[in-house]
Amino acid sequence: MIIQKNKKNIKNNLVMQIIFGLTLGMTLAWFSKEYAIAIGVLGDLFVNILKSISPLLVLVLTLTSIANYNEGQKHNIRKIIILYLLSTFSAVVIALIFSYLIPQTLTLPSTNTTIVTQPSKTLEVLRILLMSMVTNPLQSLIQANYISILLWGISLGFAFRHSSKTTRSLLNDLASAITQLVHLIIKFAPIGICGLVSSSLASTGFKVLWQYAGLLSLLLGCMLLIALLLNPLIVWYIIRRNPYPLVFICLRESGVTAFFTRSSAANIPVNIILAKKLNLNPETYTVSIPIGANISMSGASITITVLTLAAMHTLGISLDWSTSILLSLVASLCACGASSIASGSLLLIPVVCHIFGIPNEIAMQVVAIGFIISILQDSAETALNSSAAILFTAAVCMAEKYHPLNKNI
Structure with a gap:
């Protein structure tokens, strides 16, 4: 069994070091707020290095x-x-159901929170998506536009298929060199996470979260349900074996790092390294993992759905089944477009609110509340999104090895 074969390799990971860095960061934030904020530069440096090398x-x-x-x-x-x-779509449905079973209302601020960059309607999201696909390749690398990077990478890859063996050998050596550099960067994850945790706790703390405990519990509960029940059920259907060893490996190796970096893009190298540990097909994961960083957005879809419905409950807006289906489709679409925007799931809430007649001023107040709880909401969301990307890639690759004659999902 592939998981058993790689058990020793997977145990030799950075998880224990990351836990130590986490503990050290919390301790430092507790005893010295000044030094904790100062050491936060190490966390910002680690995340920025990952974001720089990922494109x-x-x-x-x-x-x-x-x-x-x-x-x-x-x-x-x-x-x-x-x-x-x-x-992603199933996550919307689950968030929709639980938002009705446990309705949330918001205490909206009296003043508006201005956010400059935001889409105004659903068609605008599609237009931005299409335009971002044909961005200049150098500009795409600088701006970390992964949709365009994937398009150019695939196009150039097909062009280089007709090149000489020497050229393709050079490309392989370049890929190997960058991969080794990423391995080196990942070794500094414990230091980076220590800085991220210490500065975050020292500057904000968790006291502010108590006033939105119900909303946050609903968000995190839906995400846990997806991570520990729905996704394992899908994986079981694919591999027809106990899915939880693989699920827990992906959550531990990918989800933990993503939780603290709060960036699916920054976690792409982590997922690729995990895919190598699992001996997955490199021709598959080198394409599927970057795609997953853009469209594996079950956590984002939960955030968009729960906060939109909380606004609707606050305003007394009713929702029938046909409108619920529309909400599910729009939320799924918006979630898949969220990765290219900073705090994308929060900034796309006005898109869904606009469809249901919620004024933009109210929608932006909901976004402001989202930013307040984002210290946990965004971390859990990213952990779910990123771990699911490697989870489904691993499941499909393993299914081929378990059942090589099975061509159906």
Whole structure:
């Protein structure tokens, strides 16, 4: 069994060091607020380094994977994308159901919170998505526009398929060199997480979260339900084996890091390293993981749905079943577009609110509340999104090895 085969390798990871860094950061925040905030620069440095190397890593690995493609190889990208979208849409439905079972109301602030960059309507989201796909490749690398990076990587990969063996060998060496650099960066994760935790606790703390405990509990409860019940059920259907060993590996190896970095883009290298530990097909995960960072958005869809329905309950707006289906579709679409925008799931809430006639002023007050609880909401959301990306990739790859003749999901 693949999981058993890699058990020793997976145990030799940074989890224990990350836990130590987490404990050290909490202790430092408790005893010295000044030093805790100061050491936060190490956390910001770690996240920025990951964000800097990730676009180049995605471009080179995608390009190299397509360039070395051989006819007859099974990549299963279509299956993995279907699972990403299935999980994202199912998360909306679950959030919708529990928002009705446990309705939340908000105490809206009297003043508005101004956020400059925000889409005004659903068609605007589609327009931004299409325009971002054809951005200049150099500009895409600088701005970390992963949709465009993937498009250029795939296009250049097909072009390099007709190149000489020497050229493709050079591409492989370049991909290997960048991967080794990423391995080196990941080794500093405990230090970075120590800085992130210490500065976050020292500057905000958790006291402010108590006033929104009910809303936060609903958000986190839905995310846990997806991570520990729905996603494992999907994985079981794919591999027809106990899914939880794989689920817990992905949550531990990918989810923990994503929780503290709060960036799916920054966690792409972490997922790629985990995919190598699991001996997955590199032609698959070098493409599926970057795609997953953009469309594996079950956590984002939960945030958008729960906060939108909380605003509707606050304003006394009723929602019938046909409108609920529309909300599910729009929330799923918005969630898949959230990754390209800073705090994307929160800033896309006005898109859904606009459809249901909620004034933009009210919608932005809901966004402001989202930012207050984002210290936990955004962390858990990113952990769910990123761990699901590697989870479904691993499940489909393993299904091929367990049942090589099974071509259906």
